[in-house]
Amino acid sequence: MPNRPTPAAPRELHPVQVIAGGICGLVLTVGLARFAYTPLLPLMQAQAGLSDAAAGWLAAINYLGYMSGALLAARLEDARLRHRLYSAGLCLSLLITLAMGMAPNIWLWALSRYLGGLCGAAGMLLGSGLVLGWLMRQGRRPELGLHFMGLGLGIVVSALGVMGMSRLNLSWALQWQGFAFAGLLFLLPAWAWRPSVAPAAAASVVPAVLPSRAWLWMMGLMYFCAGWGFVINATFTVAIVERQPLLSGQGPWAWLLVGLAAVPAVFAWDRVARRFGELKALLLAFGLQVIGVLLPALHGGLAAALGGALLYGATFIGIVSLTLALVGRRSPANPGKAMARLTLGYGLAQVGAPALSGVWVQASGSFHGALWLTAAVLMLGMGLLLRLIWLERRL
Template sequence: MRTDTPHLQPWQVITGGICGLVLTIGLARFAYTPLLPSLQAQTGLTDAAAGGLAAINYAGYMTGALAAAWIDDVRWRHRLYSGGLWMALVTVALMALSTWMPVWALARYVGGLCGATGMLLGSGLVLGWLMRQGRRPELGVHFIGLGLGIVVSAVGAWGLSQLWSVWSDQWLAFAVLGLVFLLPAWRWRPPVPPHVAVAAHEAAGATASRRWTWTMLTSYFAAGWGFVISATFTVAIVEREPALAGQGALAWAMVGLAAMPAVFLWDRVARRWGDKQALLLAFGLQTLSVVLPAVSGSLWAALAGALGYGATFIGIVSLTLALVGRRSPHNPGKAMARLTLSYGAAQMLAPVVAGYMAQATGTFKGALWLTAGVMLAGMALLATLPQED
């Protein structure tokens, strides 16, 4: 029996979810990356302070993930997701209203919280709605919002810089642009799902699958390591190529453009060969994309690595979160959030290790090879799971 309001169609819920990801991830989190150069050039923001703001944003995301991991009440999950849509625009606008560092820190922290509401609560609500409607429980199409968010942030930053040279105007224009995505994201939110008590046999199943849970947590840690290393150093590698010097926004857009069609392909691969085999393939291809810049300093290797990274990280995230969410149909967002904590732990540790290695050796190649090894270890763990998982 369907308890959700019947007037919403699947394409509306999915489109609303995509727009929600563009708002909460593409603008509230990713807009900072392409807008940072003008921010630094016009306000004197130092590299250390810029890195600190990035860390504060990630701290907000992890805080949101922790909260999402413990929220059981479906009404509160829906309220927080709804609030995150509006706050995503507020945080972007807030960056333009002051040059006081504490204000920027607050804006970036809340922006991180918004990212968690969109990525975890929003994705969980969409997946739960699809399952209750008897639809295919996949998140590939939904996660187009991640790639689209990257493209919007990159292309938007380039376009706005052509119209407005003042950094604060660019941030305000981004907030206005966000209204385009806010309307469908708000109107087509998944309705509040019914509150259903978790059955005893489901709880027992969760205990029985402890090995499966820890295997997924550890392999997703490896995926997070691969994600953050590529996200941190891909643009730097491309910028060092004379032909692409100063084209950081373009490189960032290429990652998003590669990610957008990839979500369809990974869903098809999973349908044909199964989730486990699809994840193993995604891990293997991402490992290759990490290795390419390490074995060759050529332009083609850097670009191929960037495209490969964009095409594979989205598949790992989509397949893993959907797989875990399906195993917790009464609260998929909570299960996704707990897994994200493992992913996030790697994102905090990996850049520190890579930074020390690069400082000691004068190159990032050692860090890239280490990342490839971590990814291969994650693959080995996934391979131990039975095929039916």
């Protein structure tokens, strides 16, 4: 009897491929499925009649989906299931982006935003956990800085996409559909270069070193404050600029500046963290973000708006990458699960903040109150970081 050919071994990926695939996954699941909403919001309000309150609620629903995904990810132990759900999130991101441009229907938009939140959780938590776990198994330094470039690149893609399609006078609906087709370019490498999961035997040799409950609570509260600061800017940056009479039409440029600042910032914050430690680097990032939030509240000029956008882009990426990398390194047995648990506070803030701010803006006709409240929440986060730094000095 002839010998049957043995099945080919799975092709080994190069670390560059895994990181590039993770970046493309973030661009697709977060940059397009989520961030495209920000530069398209003024156009949707002008052409589809979307109100400030409805815009805030849609953002809140998106983050409700994100929080639902974080809850699910926090309970997942099976690495293969996490891999399958991440793969599903990649494909679903294209469909929900396409659905946003199907009709000016608030219920369709709400469903799309909720599913988009689930996709964002798949990319940010499951995908990041898979990339980090793969790097750790390969003996590579487990840093997510390069991976999180996908967040800044996603913003750049969404900003350039709106600027380019607006020059063609495409409607809000056609622009959403254009983003869906552009997403195919990111789906292909994200799918082909998905990191493999560890076999059960290999996974069991990783020691389960878990942070203390008190440390996780403090970090979770700090990350709640970071989520509040993130979502206000992520939702309303373009709208804040467009509402100022002298800055009409400049909103996409502010959003592009956010992305351009975010892409290289991951390297800068990594260097700061190496020199001073992650917690002190986070404290600096929070302080700079407070300044960025208050600049457009204190002055209505273009310089203040662009300065706020620049500081936001340069800081939010550092807060996310430093926090998730820190908790992931302290939970090597299942970094994605640890990230998801910490993200619950981040997601809770992202559900409440845009809904409250949208109603407030519609009632007052100004973003100033929402910006001052955001600065106060970020300062609370700074207080929590000072407490964490003090506690670690005592250890």
